[in-house]
Amino acid sequence: MKRLLHFLLFLFFAQVAAAQVLVESTGSGEPVEILAGTQRQRFQRLDDGTELQILAGTVGLRQGRTRFYCDSLVLNSITRVFEAFGNVHIDDDTTQIYSDYLRYHTDRRIAFLTNNVRLTDGRSRVTTNELEYDVATKTATYRNNGRVAVGKSVVTSREGTYYRDLNEIFFKHNVELKDPSTYLKTDSMIYNTETRQTRLITDTYIRDSAGRVIRTSEAVYDMNTRMATFTQRTTIDDKCLRVVGDRIANDEATGILQVEGNAVLIDTCQGVNILANQIFANKRTESYLATKQPLMIIKQDKDSIFVAADTLFSGRLSELARYQPLRNIPDSVNRPSGTDSTAGSDSLAGVAGGTDSLARKNGTTDSTTLAAARPNRDSVTAGARASVRTRTPARTTTASRTEAKATVKAPAKKPVKDSTDRYFEAFRNVRIFSDSLQAVGDSLFYSFRDSVFRLFKDPVVWNKKNQVTGDTIYLFTKNKKADRIRVFNNSFLASEVQRGVYNQVKSSRLDGYFREGTIDSVRCRGFAESMYFMQDDDSAFTGINETTADILDVRFLKGDLHRVIYRSSVKGTVWPIRQRQPSEMRLKGFGWHDARRPKSRYELFQ
Incomplete structure (x- = not known):
């Protein structure tokens, strides 16, 4: 009995031990x-x-x-x-x-x-x-x-x-x-x-x-x-x-x-x-840089x-002025006014008829103009990238030779949040195209505050058959349409009458006006010269007028040069059409740059 009890206890504890393990x-x-x-x-x-x-x-x-x-x-x-x-x-x-x-x-x-x-x-x-x-x-x-x-x-x-x-x-x-x-x-x-x-x-x-x-x-x-x-x-x-x-x-x-x-x-x-x-x-700075076409x-x-260039940069004007307070930043407060209204005799009275002036234009123009915010084109891409990342625009500005330098006050610390507080710049191979106007240049500055395109270094602007060149060109727009053009130093206006025949006007300074997107009138000041092919009512050439004056006004009709008016110190010669070949009648500095002209918006995508 005792052995049986021990055996049963052994089996019980063995089962319990196995269950635990x-x-x-x-x-x-x-x-x-x-x-x-x-x-x-x-x-x-x-x-x-x-x-x-x-x-x-x-x-x-x-x-x-x-x-x-x-x-x-x-x-x-x-x-x-x-x-x-x-x-x-x-x-x-x-x-x-x-x-x-x-x-x-x-x-x-x-x-x-x-x-x-x-x-x-x-x-x-x-x-x-x-x-x-x-x-x-x-x-x-x-x-x-x-x-x-x-x-x-x-x-x-x-x-x-x-x-x-x-x-x-x-x-x-x-x-x-x-x-x-x-x-x-x-x-x-x-x-x-x-x-x-x-x-x-x-x-x-x-x-x-x-x-x-x-x-x-x-x-x-x-x-x-x-x-x-x-x-x-x-x-x-x-x-x-x-x-x-x-x-x-x-x-x-x-x-x-x-x-x-x-x-x-x-x-x-x-x-x-x-x-x-x-x-x-x-x-943070609301600026952007675009490269690669x-x-x-x-x-x-x-x-x-349409504006194309090697590099495009845009930022806030308030940021540009903040980091460059001593630069000549364009501002609508300093926006130039119209042109002088200087009376004078009409040397073409016998041809074009009557006297005329630009008095119908509002305001006058003096030598004080907007200081051009011309960018430094050295190391453009590197500078622009640094500008985006550091909030310090890497652009420098230089004044046009004929402009007085202006000091712009730095704005308040908090930038103004408005739609006009912006600008954009274009560098290298700048091309502009619209149906009514085309332009090229090496660099461009545009302010949304004054709506002015500033073109630098060999700029050219075309409007229909008219071509404008100069050292620096300002194209003023109104409601995003061409309103005025201002050319500084070596200004030259050429208008194609027919292939190989060009009416030409040159001066130190040129101010032009547009109407409904078409050039309407131009005033040239400072060593003004013109080469004008006179035509009769049947558009046949009757002579060539080569004249100099202190001030020269040009009138256009539907985009074609219609009348030239000379004012002060007028000297000139009218050549019979048979005595001169059109190819010989060129003012110094003439050049017809049609090969540079953008022919369509699709060219700019290439």
């Missing part, structure tokens, strides 16, 4: 062990022979390095599946998962969790109602809506997969990201919980707190540095500014935006479009202005 042995060789502290356990055999091991109280299990905790647990030794109930917790190294219910396949090492599921890795927190977790690959998947919180950012999606080894979460279907500064909606997105980088791989809509909207299909965004790189065709709408490009790099910390590949910048406030293969923009379009209802 080994609950289930799997094909993978990873046993499932009961942790110390598990309070109650019992065995139950079902009618089909299935053996169940039931644990209750404070339950703890371990398989490899993964620990499981719950209030109660049932293990099926045949199916090698255990079910856990109440306060379920999976501790898998840095991954912590919680739920109300767990079904775990011990051989496949796959967990199915439902009801109040939460997963955290210390950086992000996933909440859903159903989650599948693969212990072997450290992969968690939800397929019926989930929510992921990363700091103040929250991402929701219908499906999501968490890869612990990669520290990535792959969101799919109805993906939405919300944080204090951004709203994002897409169909697929990958987020790295360690680097905090977001990769967008399909059509995506982004809106920030300032109202800026981004549409893209492929991008990488770094939440630490706030830098975004868009590698597919992307559109950014920021108030009245739209940017489009094949590749865009955006740095929120510095406000620098770089656009490459068929880049487009549309400024609806200014009515300006820029096309280029590379555009840099500084959102840039083209600017100043939109108008019927006659838009």
Whole structure:
């Protein structure tokens, strides 16, 4: 009897010891062990022979390095599946998962969790109602809506997969990201919980707190540095500014935006479009630089202005004056007035008839004019890039030889937010085209405050059959149409009568006026000379008038030179048409530059 009692006690303690050490042995060789502290356990055999091991109280299990905790647990030794109930917790190294219910396949090492599921890795927190977790690959998947919180950012999606080894979460279907500064909606997105980088791989809509909207299909965004790189065709709408490009790099910390590949910048406030293969923009200073075949379009209802050059730069006038307070910055306060009204005799009274003057023009003109903001063309691209990035425009200015230098007061510290507080510059191979007027030059400065195009170094302006040249040309516009033209030093006006025949006027200074986009009248002052082919009512040539004067006025009719009026110190000769060949009748400095003239807007795209 005593031996039988000892044998039964031996069997009882052996079963208890085995239960504490080994609950289930799997094909993978990873046993499932009961942790110390598990309070109650019992065995139950079902009618089909299935053996169940039931644990209750404070339950703890371990398989490899993964620990499981719950209030109660049932293990099926045949199916090698255990079910856990109440306060379920999976501790898998840095991954912590919680739920109300767990079904775990011990051989496949796959967990199915439902009801109040939460997963955290210390950086992000996933909440859903159903989650599948693969212990072997450290992969968690939800397929019926989930929510992921990363700091103040929250991402929701219908499906999501968490890869612990990669520290990535792959969101799919109805993906939405919300944080204090951004709203994002897409169909697929990958987020790295360690680097905090977001990769967008399909059509995506982004809106920030300032109202800026981004549409893209492929991008990488770094939440630490706030830098975004868009590698597919992307559109950014920021108030009245739209940017489009094949590749865009955006740095929120510095406000620098770089656009490459068929880049487009549309400024609806200014009515300006820029096309280029590379555009840099500084959102803080509201400046931008365009290179690689840039083209600017100043939109108008019927006659838009197209400007092409090697480099285009635009910024705020207030910023330009702030960083260059001693420069001669153009300002509408110093805008020159009209021309002098000097009476005189009409030396062509017998030909053109009557006396005339420019008194009908409003105001007078003196020698004080706008100081030209001519840019320094050395190291243009490098200087312009530095300007965009440092907020210090890298432009210098020089006054025209015939202009008095003016000192412009620096504006208030806070820049004026108005549509006229802008300028743009063009460098190298400047070409301008509109249906009514064309121009070329080496560099250009334009101020939206006074609406004046300032052309430097060998500039040429054409209007129909008329060509104007000089050292420096100012083209004044009104309502984006040509209104006045002002030429400084070596001014020359040539008007083509027919092929090889040109009416010519030259002087030190030239002031011209337009009407409905067509040149209407011109005043030349200082060593004025003219070469004028006289015609009868049938347009037959009758003579050639070669005359000099202090002041010379020219009248046009429908864009053709119609009358020349000389004032003060007039000297001249009228040559019979048969005594002179038209090719011989050229004033010094004459040149017909039709080969440089843009023939259509499409030339500027090349």
